[in-house]
Structure formats: structure tokens, C-alpha cells
Amino acid sequence: MTDYKNMELLRFTTAGSVDDGKSTLIGRLLYDSKSIFEDQYEAVRQSTERRGEEGVNLALLTDGLKAEREQGITIDVAYRYFATPKRKFIIADTPGHIQYTRNMVTGASTANVALILIDARHGVVEQTRRHAFIASLLQIPHLVVCVNKMDLVDYKEEAFERIKADFEEFSYKLDVNDVHFIPISALMGDNVVDKSANMPWYGGSTLLYYLENVHIGSDYNFIDCRFPVQYVIRPNTDEYHDYRGYAGRVAGGVFKKGDKVMLLPSGFTSKIAKIDTFDGEVEEAYPPMSVTMLLEDDLDLSRGDMIVRENNTPEIDQDVEVMVCWFNERPLQVRGKYAILHTTQDVRCIIKEVRYKLDINSLHRNEEDKQIGMNDIARVVIRTTKPLFHDSYRKNRVTGSVIFVDESTNETVGAGMII
Amino acid sequence: MSYNLNHLKELEAESIFIIREVAAQFERPVLMFSGGKDSILMVHLARKAFYPANIPFPLLHIDTGHNFPETIAYRDELVASVGARLIVGSVQEAIDQGKAVEEKGFNASRNYLQTNVLLEELEKGKFDAALGGARRDEEKARAKERFFSHRDEFGQWDPKNQRPELWNLFNGKKVFGEHFRVFPISNWTELDVWMYLAMEKVPLPSLYFAHKRPVFEREGTLLADCEYITKRPEEQAAVEEKMVRCRTIGDMTCTGVWESEAATIEDIIKEVSIARKTERGGRTDDKRSETAMEDRKKQGYF
Numbered sequence: 001m002t003d004y005k006n007m008e009l010l011r012f013t014t015a016g017s018v019d020d021g022k023s024t025l026i027g028r029l030l031y032d033s034k035s036i037f038e039d040q041y042e043a044v045r046q047s048t049e050r051r052g053e054e055g056v057n058l059a060l061l062t063d064g065l066k067a068e069r070e071q072g073i074t075i076d077v078a079y080r081y082f083a084t085p086k087r088k089f090i091i092a093d094t095p096g097h098i099q100y101t102r103n104m105v106t107g108a109s110t111a112n113v114a115l116i117l118i119d120a121r122h123g124v125v126e127q128t129r130r131h132a133f134i135a136s137l138l139q140i141p142h143l144v145v146c147v148n149k150m151d152l153v154d155y156k157e158e159a160f161e162r163i164k165a166d167f168e169e170f171s172y173k174l175d176v177n178d179v180h181f182i183p184i185s186a187l188m189g190d191n192v193v194d195k196s197a198n199m200p201w202y203g204g205s206t207l208l209y210y211l212e213n214v215h216i217g218s219d220y221n222f223i224d225c226r227f228p229v230q231y232v233i234r235p236n237t238d239e240y241h242d243y244r245g246y247a248g249r250v251a252g253g254v255f256k257k258g259d260k261v262m263l264l265p266s267g268f269t270s271k272i273a274k275i276d277t278f279d280g281e282v283e284e285a286y287p288p289m290s291v292t293m294l295l296e297d298d299l300d301l302s303r304g305d306m307i308v309r310e311n312n313t314p315e316i317d318q319d320v321e322v323m324v325c326w327f328n329e330r331p332l333q334v335r336g337k338y339a340i341l342h343t344t345q346d347v348r349c350i351i352k353e354v355r356y357k358l359d360i361n362s363l364h365r366n367e368e369d370k371q372i373g374m375n376d377i378a379r380v381v382i383r384t385t386k387p388l389f390h391d392s393y394r395k396n397r398v399t400g401s402v403i404f405v406d407e408s409t410n411e412t413v414g415a416g417m418i419i
Numbered sequence: 420m421s422y423n424l425n426h427l428k429e430l431e432a433e434s435i436f437i438i439r440e441v442a443a444q445f446e447r448p449v450l451m452f453s454g455g456k457d458s459i460l461m462v463h464l465a466r467k468a469f470y471p472a473n474i475p476f477p478l479l480h481i482d483t484g485h486n487f488p489e490t491i492a493y494r495d496e497l498v499a500s501v502g503a504r505l506i507v508g509s510v511q512e513a514i515d516q517g518k519a520v521e522e523k524g525f526n527a528s529r530n531y532l533q534t535n536v537l538l539e540e541l542e543k544g545k546f547d548a549a550l551g552g553a554r555r556d557e558e559k560a561r562a563k564e565r566f567f568s569h570r571d572e573f574g575q576w577d578p579k580n581q582r583p584e585l586w587n588l589f590n591g592k593k594v595f596g597e598h599f600r601v602f603p604i605s606n607w608t609e610l611d612v613w614m615y616l617a618m619e620k621v622p623l624p625s626l627y628f629a630h631k632r633p634v635f636e637r638e639g640t641l642l643a644d645c646e647y648i649t650k651r652p653e654e655q656a657a658v659e660e661k662m663v664r665c666r667t668i669g670d671m672t673c674t675g676v677w678e679s680e681a682a683t684i685e686d687i688i689k690e691v692s693i694a695r696k697t698e699r700g701g702r703t704d705d706k707r708s709e710t711a712m713e714d715r716k717k718q719g720y721f
Contacts, residue, residue, distance in 0.1 A: 004614040004688070009426035076581075078562045079555045081608045088426040090606055102583060109585035217423055231439045235472035243471060249436045249587070254422065278467035286422040290435040290468070303443055327583055341588045344443070401586045410592040412582040 007083070010216055012113035013092040013140070015104050015131045020117045021148045025186035026080060026093060029208065032193040033082045077107045086212045097127075101360065101375040102327040104131065105415055108138035109401070112216045115207075116145045120153045120183070124166040126361050132167070133360050136174040137323065137377070137417065139397060141219045143179045144210060151185040155198040173363065175394070182207050220287040221396045225253030225261075226314060226389075227285075227307040228343035228399075233292055245276055245292035246301055251343060251398035252391070253309070254286045255293070262313065263299060264306040264389045270297040287398070304345040306389045314389045314399055321355070322402060322416035323393075325377050330406070332372035332380070332414065339405040340384065340416075343398065348385045348407075355379040379419070393417035427615045430607055431464065436587065437566055437603040438468040438550065442475055444591040445548035445599070449506070449541070452478040454490035455668040456623060457552030459497070460604060460612055463621050465550075466501055477504040479540055479549070481533045484511035485647045485670045493624040508540035524649070530673055538573075541598060548591070548599045556608045567591055568600040576600075609666075610691050617684040626665045627687065629679045633658050640675040647672050666691075 014022055080091040092107030094100065108114060114135035118128055135143055145167055153159040160183040171179065182191055183202055190196035193208045205213070230248035255261075259272045274294040275285045285291045293307060301307075308314065326332050332351060340349050354370040357378045365379075372378045393400030404414035424432065441448050450465060452458045465474045480494060498505045510532050513519040518539075519532045541549055555562050565581050567589045582590050591599055604612070616623065633644040635658045642648060644658045648671070663676040664687075681687045 004427070005425055005618060007426045008423065009429045076563045077583075079606070080562065081556045081606075083608070083610065088608075088611065106583045106585050217421055220422075222422055230436070231443045233469060233472050237471075240471050247439055247468070249432065276470075278470040288429060288432050289424065290432040290439070292470075339592070341590060398587060401588065403585060403588045403590065405590055405592055410590070410594065412584075412590045415583070415585045 003085070007085070008087045008216065009090070010087050010113065010211060010214075011090045011092065011111050012115055012211065013094060013104075013107040013111040013135075014115045014117070015094050015107070015134070020119045020127075021186045022093075022117050025115075025117065025146070025148065025184075025192065026091060028186050028189060028192050029089075029091075030080065030082050032189070033084055033208070077103050084208070084212055089211065101130070101134070101377070102325060102415075104134050105138060105325045108134055108140055109397075109415070111138075111140045112219050113142045113144060113211065113214060114140040116143065118145060118147050118163055118167070120147050120149045120159050120163065123163050124170070128167070129170060130360050132171055132174055132176070133363065136176045137325075139175070139394060139417075141178060141216070142214050143176050144207065145179065145181045146186075146207060147181065147183045148186055150183045150190060150196075150199065151188050155183075155190075155196070157199070157201040160202075180204075180210060182210065221252040221391075221398075222254055222286060223252070224312055224314070224391065224396065225255055225259075225307075225309045226251040226343075226391070226396065226399050227255060227293060228345075228389075229301050229303055229305045229307065230344045232302060243294075244298070245294050246307065247290070247292045248344065249290045250285050250287045252287060252396050253312075254284050255307075256284045257281075260310055261295070261307050262310040263301055264308060264313070264316065265387065266299070266305075268297075268299055269310055270295040270299060272296075304343075306343065308389075314391050316387045316389055318384045318387050319352075319381070320384065320388060320390065321379065321381050321419045323358075323377060323419060324372070324380050324404070324414045324416045326372050326374055326414050328406065328411060328413035329374055330413070331374075332376075332378070334370065337407065338413070339407050340382075340402045341405065342388050342390065342402040345386070345388065347388070349382045349404075351380055352383055353381040355381065380416075382416075388418075390418050392419060427611065427618055430604075430611060431467070431615070433606065434464045434603040435468045437589065437601065438465050440589050440591070441548050441550060441601050441603075442469070444589070447544065447546050448476040448548040448550060448601075449479045449544060449546040450474070450476060450550045451537075451552070452480045452494065452505075453552070453669065454480070454486065454494050454624065455552070456612055456616065456627065457554065457604060459621065459623065460607075460616060461550065461552040462497065462501060462503070463616075463619065464603065473502050476550075477506050477544075479506045479508065479537075479544075479546075481508045481537050481540070482510065483530070483533060483670045484509065485645075485672050487626055487643075487665075487668065487671055487674075489624050489626050490668055506540065506544065508536045510536050513539075530670055546598060547593070548601055550601050550603065552604055553602045554607050554609070554612075555605050564602060564605060566602055566605055568602065569593065570598050570600060572596040610688070613684065613688050613691055617688060623684070624668065626668055628683070629662050629664045629681050631660050632663055632676065634661050634663055634676055635659075641677065643671055643674075643676055645671045 078093045080093055082089050094103040094107040116131045147160050147163050164181045183199055184191045190198055191206045195206055228248055228251055229246045233245040233247050235243050257272055262269050273296045275282050276292040334351050337350050356365040356367045357369050360377055391399040400418045402416040403412050406413045513536050514521055553561055565584050634641045635644055635654045661678055664679040665676055681690050
């Protein structure tokens with residue numbers, strides 16, 4: 001039986017269109033890992049039949065909403081789950097078309113691994129570049145390029161090598177460190193779960209082996225201590241009369257009992273008296289743990305404040321530059337005011353300037369066109385009403401990210417990565 | 420030195436973060452409690468989130484009047500042990516007052532009637548956030564559900580107008596009269612829930628473990644024989660005692676039971692690991708049409 005106390009969690013994102021076999025690949029992973037149940041399979045088989053199609057359309061498993069099934073497209077991020085004895089996997093399945101850039105960005109925001117599919121017959125296309133760019137923009141730590149449909153190019157090594165070279169030629173300009181290439185056929189099952197007998201020239205691992213073994217232990221920042229205060233716990237009972245605990249999730253670094261810490265924005269210093277949890281005191285806390293910190297001194301801290309180390313503080317600034325991906329039909333308003341959420345802070349900001357709009361296919365920086373509409377990506381300068389305690393997104397995905405909220409509709413209209 | 424959480428502790432940390440986020444962002448949250456394992460897990464996580472303080476919001480149970488008696492007994496014991504406040508919304512009362520009309524026929528269920536009682540209780544309590552134990556792996560309409568799910572003033576869900584969710588940033592802003600449904604265990608699967616409940620040694624209702632009970636079969640699903648279900652004569656004739664257990668706990672009229680010998684939580688994990696049917700496969704309320712869940716969610720169903 002599975003030793004479930006030693007399983008890890010890995011989140012990955014898949015981006016792609018209907019044609020490159022993404023749904024088939026996900027279907028294959030779910031099916032071969034026995035994560036599809038008989039009744040789900042039967043429901044899909046029946047709808048395939050009703051639609052007058054042949055076989056079993058595994059794409060119907062991942063297209064959840066009525067509108068999507070009617071139109072045969074995926075319009076949102078769908079989350080899928082499967083597990084092997086080593087790891088539990090969360091798939092953020094997103095559509096790959098340019099009009100769904102915002103969905104790709106959403107799916108990418110929490111991923112450890114990005115899976116990019118390339119049709120072996122067509123090679124690197126515009127969509128491939130777009131996906132790779134979004135993976136680098138969102139700083140997904142690991143990238144797997146699956147060259148799919150190898151069965152349709154006779155499993156030829158040259159086809160794979162040519163695509164690999166093409167990909168590397170443009171990806172060196174991107175900020176990605178760890179790229180893997182795997183030749184697969186999702187339909188036939190080659191190199192997905194089982195090693196392919198059709199490609200003896202390939203000495204690497206299968207996709208599932210890679211997903212089970214890629215080292216994700218360093219995906220968090222364990223260097224720079226950041227603890228945004230989320231909620232203050234004051235029990236008001238006789239037993240815990242003087243208890244004042246700062247609850248939150250560690251955003252970076254390793255905090256230990258007895259550490260000297262600095263509090264932002266006040267700049268006061270104190271020591272960690274205790275790191276508390278329901279299961280008892282812990283000696284240290286690191287990302288992504290949710291804990292409660294108690295300090296030695298009786299100081300006033302509340303939601304939005306941050307506990308850091310004295311000799312390692314984040315940037316504290318009201319003027320911030322971000323790469324923003326716009327999500328809303330109403331374009332970004334220069335000089336417009338928005339609410340922004342950053343760690344546990346909720347402040348307002350004004351968009352001071354658009355530096356440039358980025359063409360996500362060519363990576364060209366357009367400094368003339370400053371009309372930022374839905375799915376556009378741009379570099380902007382903002383000024384906030386209160387200082388943000390932030391790091392660059394490259395350094396820390398938690399303290400380097402913000403979302404923009406339109407105050408008249410309360411909708412989330414943009415996502416920003418601090419430069 | 421390796422700083423690694425196992426997958427259950429990581430899921431726990433994520434859920435605790437979201438539960439605390441609700442307490443911080445909303446004025447009057449409430450936790451929807453059905454008596455099933457997912458809401459038992461939710462109560463356990465909420466205790467952890469605010470320890471050593473009590474859970475700073477009440478529990479809300481919509482009682483259809485058709486519950487397994489074991490569910491009610493377990494609920495009352497749990498509420499007493501965690502020191503939480505319990506609010507009960509009664510479907511029976513709504514029927515007695517003429518606000519709801521009982522379905523008739525063999526497949527009659529009070530499942531649909533729950534929605535209005537729930538919405539009424541949320542309004543009565545002026546609750547602005549209702550925490551629920553729904554999971555994305557349960558049903559296809561839930562695969563795209565957000566952690567923070569926005570509802571309009573009629574309590575309805577608009578799948579095309581959900582806010583994007585990125586990183587750990589949850590936007591709970593709303594205008595007066597609107598509310599949110601929040602699903603902190605969205606990323607857990609059925610198996611994760613069982614593994615975690617085993618790891619944490621959380622006591623569970625007896626219904627989840629194999630026990631002898633008179634049952635009959637309807638359209639491939641085993642149902643518990645009880646006064647709330649109108650049986651066809653041939654069904655009445657086929658009632659027999661079997662060793663069964665529940666994989667989900669809901670209304671007796673729509674909760675299928677499964678033949679099982681699982682006596683411990685470890686047995687259940689083994690059983691779920693090799694199960695070939697989804698847990699909602701036993702829910703006749705999902706079988707009314709291909710989009711039964713999506714349609715109910717739009718109306719405000721939990």
C-alpha cells in the first residue's frame with residue numbers, strides 16, 4: 001500500500017489547442033494512472049456517441065461546462081487531479097489560443113512545471129513561442145517540451161532533434177533555466193507512462209517519470225525571510241488571556257524560534273518567542289507552511305504588516321514597476337486608479353505610465369501603442385497609497401506578485417509581476 | 420537540510436490559509452456543515468486555523484428531515500466538542516409553512532428544496548461568505564470552480580463571470596447584498612481526504628464503515644431502505660440485508676450505499692485507491708441529466 005505520508009505535491013500547467021493533442025495527453029495520464037473512473041468513462045463514451053462521433057473522445061472529460069461542451073472549446077482553467085505512489089499532481093489545464101492568454105497566466109501562476117506541446121509534424125509555431133514566453137514571464141521553474149504525434153513522423157530522431165534545435169534557438173532569449181525535451185505519442189502512449197519501443201534512440205525518461213522525479217524542493221525561496229501577517233489570533237479566554245498570535249503563511253526563508261526579527265512598517269525589532277500550530281509548537285517555519293508567530297515583545301502588528309529579518313529586508317516603496325497582464329474587456333486606464341492586492345495588503349494605486357506593450361509572439365517592445373486591452377502584456381509604472389513590502393517576482397513569486405481590482409465592479413482586471 | 424512538506428501537509432497549509440483569509444476579508448462568514456467527511460474535514464481545518472481561539476464563525480446545517488439518524492447524532496457531538504455555534508435550517512419547516520413543495524414519485528428527493536432553505540438562512544443571518552467542503556475532483560462542473568466563488572444578490576453562480584485567481588491572492592470584494600461561497604478544500608481528492616483523516620486520526624460517523632443494513636437496488640445503485648423513499652413493489656420484494664457503507668453522506672433518498680467490508684479508515688483508503696467508480700456515482704441527484712450539477716449550482720446549490 002502507498003506510503004501516503006511521503007508523497008509530494010506537484011502542480012503543472014498544460015497549454016495547447018485542441019489539435020496538438022493536449023486533451024489526449026491529459027486523458028492518457030489520467031487513464032494510465034487509473035484516475036478515470038468507470039462512470040466518468042461511461043458518461044464520456046455516451047456523450048461521444050450522442051454527438052455522432054466514433055470511439056471515446058477523452059477531451060470531453062476535461063471540458064467541464066455546458067457552453068464548452070456545446071462549442072467544443074475550453075474557455076477557462078480546469079483543474080485535474082491524479083496521483084502515483086510518489087506524487088499527487090494538480091493539472092491546471094488551459095486553452096492555448098491567444099485570446100486566452102489570461103487563462104494561461106492564471107494557470108501558470110502556481111505551477112512548478114509547464115508542459116508545452118508541439119505537434120511533431122508542424123514544429124515550433126507561434127503558439128509554442130507564446131507558451132514558452134508565458135512560462136518564463138510567470139517564472140515557472142521547470143519546462144517540459146513534449147514533441148507529440150511522433151507516430152505521425154515515423155518516430156524519426158531527426159524530426160525530434162530539429163524541433164529541439166528550433167526551440168532552443170528562440171528560448172535562449174527567455175528567462176528559463178530548466179528545459180527538458182521528450183518525444184511522445186499521447187495517442188499511442190509512447191514515452192508518456194511507458195518507455196517507447198518505437199524510439200530506441202531516445203535515452204531520456206518518460207514524461208511521467210520526469211513528473212515524478214523532477215526536483216521541486218528548491219522551487220520556493222528559502223533564503224529571504226518574509227512573513228506577511230494575515231490574521232491576529234486573540235483567544236480572549238482565561239487559559240490564553242495574554243495570547244497574541246500572528247497567523248500567516250511563510251512567503252520566504254526559514255524562521256526559527258529565538259530569531260531576531262524586524263517588523264514592517266514600524267521598523268521595531270523583537271524576537272520570535274514561539275512558532276505555534278494546533279499540533280503543537282514547531283522549531284522552524286518555512287514556505288508554504290501556515291503557522292502562528294508569537295513575539296517576545298508586546299508590539300502592535302496587524303494584517304498587511306510583515307515580519308522579516310533585520311539584515312534582509314524587502315524593498316519598501318510606493319513607486320513600483322510591474323509587468324502586467326490585462327484580464328478585462330475594459331482597457332487599462334492610464335492615470336486610472338485601482339485597488340491592488342499584494343501579499344495580505346489591500347491598497348490603492350494609480351497607473352502613472354505605460355512603458356511599453358509587449359508583442360508576446362515576437363517579444364517586440366512597442367513603445368508607441370499604449371492601448372492595453374484584454375490579454376495584452378505591458379510594463380507599467382504604478383504609485384501606491386501605502387508602501388509595498390515587496391521583492392522582485394524573479395526572487396520571490398509570493399512577495400513579487402499583485403492583482404489589480406477595478407473599484408467600480410470589484411472584478412480582478414489584471415495580474416502584475418514586480419520587476 | 421531539506422524543507423519539504425508532504426502533500427497532505429501542503430494541502431492543509433493551503434486550506435488553512437484560505438480559511439483565515441475568509442475570517443480576515445469578510446464580516447459574517449458561516450461554515451456549511453452537512454455531516455459528511457468533507458465538512459468534518461472543514462471543521463477540523465477551521466479549528467487548526469484559529470487555534471487556540473475558537474472557530475470565529477457558526478456552522479450552518481440544512482436539515483432535509485431525511486438525514487440518516489447517525490448524521491444528526493455525530494453533528495451534535497462534534498458541535499459540543501469544538502464549542503461552535505450551530506444554526507439549523509429546516510426543509511421540513513419550509514414545507515410545513517408552504518414555502519416549499521415536496522416532490523412526488525419514486526425519485527422524489529428534498530435535494531432541490533435545500534437550495535432555497537440555504538439561501539434563506541444565508542439572508543437571515545446576513546452571512547457574506549459561506550464556506551463549503553466542495554472539491555474540484557467531485558464533478559465536472561466543479562473542476563472550474565474558484566476558491567472564492569462570487570454569487571450575485573440572488574445567490575446565483577455565473578460560470579462565465581468568475582474572477583481569475585492567481586498565486587495566493589484572493590479577491591473577496593463585493594457590493595452590499597452579494598456574497599461569496601468559499602471552497603478551501605478545492606484541491607483535495609477523495610483519496611487525499613481519507614488519507615488526511617487517517618493521518619490526523621479524526622473520529623468519523625459510523626456510516627462510513629461497513630455495517631449491516633436493509634437495502635434495495637435502483638438503476639444500478641444500492642439505496643438504504645427507509646420510510647422516505649417510495650419503493651416500487653418489485654423493489655420492496657428485493658429488499659435484503661447487506662454489509663454496506665456510505666462513500667458520501669447526504670439525504671437518505673439520494674445517497675447510494677456500497678457493498679463493503681471496510682471496517683477501518685485504512686481499509687477505506689485501500690478500497691478508494693482501487694475503486695472504479697466516483698463517489699458521486701452513487702448520487703442519484705447527479706444523474707438527472709448530464710449537467711445536473713451545473714444547473715443546480717447556477718441556482719445557488721451548494
